[in-house]
Amino acid sequence: MNILLIVAYDGTNYYGWQRQSGFVTVQQRLEEALSALYKKEITVRGSSRTDTGVHCMGQGALYKTEQNIPAERLPYAVNAFLPDDIVVNKAYIVDDDFHPQYSVIDKTYEYKIQNADFRNPLLYNYTAFTHYKLDIEKMRRACKYFIGEHDFKAFCASGSDAKTTVRTIYDLSIEKVNDIISIRVRGSGFLYNMVRIIAGTLLYVGLGKIMPQEITDIINSRDRARAGKTLVPNGLTLLEVNYEKIDR
């Protein structure tokens, strides 16, 4: 039977999601918990590789098992073996042809920037920071140019092994509550560092270094040097992944 877990974690203390020898990762901790629960070695496949320091409210983790623990009880059972900064929120029994990446319809990320005179230390691990006053209206006007299917090569870190750099962005919006600016983006999928580079480009728009109407040119240039800088990982949270054949 195929099980899909929905997993939330604070990325502060992990070297990202993906298992790598010599570094503690979320995947490793989750596999250890599942192996302890099932008393059998379990490996999982994730829906998204999140980087060191990136947070997550809805990572998908797929594994196979023959043991029948009811799906509604599974989160409690797995959480008993997990550290406090990793929490399973939901479990689904999925079809055999379910794929943790190819069955994805869309993903939603949020990037947070604190814009204030002084940094709030309670938000240090969860926001980028700038004391330069950002022009939110300009940032909002820039959003619409990202929407749609584009070649986002200018917004992809070098070293990516993606076969194509074409992706579709369905929504991109900006909210401001007190001194926290939240950039929320939903898309078909994202290239390596793509959300952090979009956030960095919007930051440059907010600073007046890039005009909103320049975004189309930057996309069309396919030139990474034209976009903004890659913002720090701790401002980023993978909020949600939607899948085919699963009603959430």
Add this chain to the structure above:
Amino acid sequence: MNILLIVAYDGTNYYGWQRQSGFVTVQQRLEEALSALYKKEITVRGSSRTDTGVHCMGQGALYKTEQNIPAERLPYAVNAFLPDDIVVNKAYIVDDDFHPQYSVIDKTYEYKIQNADFRNPLLYNYTAFTHYKLDIEKMRRACKYFIGEHDFKAFCASGSDAKTTVRTIYDLSIEKVNDIISIRVRGSGFLYNMVRIIAGTLLYVGLGKIMPQEITDIINSRDRARAGKTLVPNGLTLLEVNYEKIDR
């Protein structure tokens, strides 16, 4: 000249505010930063002893110096020597008779509880948690019984050396945003663990273990065993301290 710094910190990685040998505290880190800045040993006196894991947006820290760094530049100068989880937001030059505790008019604390099926790991260091559904309306009705001048001995941890257990609570209110319940309390001063015990008592009210109208009896009993349990420190933040003779 007497300087009052307003200091924010994330208490997660410290053994509280107060300097103690063998443990890293916020006071120690601040004194190290000031001593490095002034190239002379500086000691500070704080307005509140916050416990291990308790956070702060507005601790007051008073010290003397003969060196004249302009108050508006001081936060930037001190922050350059502080770790990321401690931030000075403001500096005031205060009168010679200013006292970090006796000049206090009131203090405001916030206690946060996440009330949901599963814990949000991103809020782990900043909230208490319960999956039992809390009755917010009952908790709100209980608040008014705390307001006023009372002997709060029932809400004081043993081991306190306070001369009197009489304190005045000016405001106590509860807000709920999504699954986060915020208890905010402003008072003349607070006994050891008092806010965490008030929060624990309100939690019991929300669970139906204590009725709102029982609060007066519990206060009058002066019996610690009648009040709720002391909630975890990480849900607590000292938001603000108001002082005589300082306009904020």
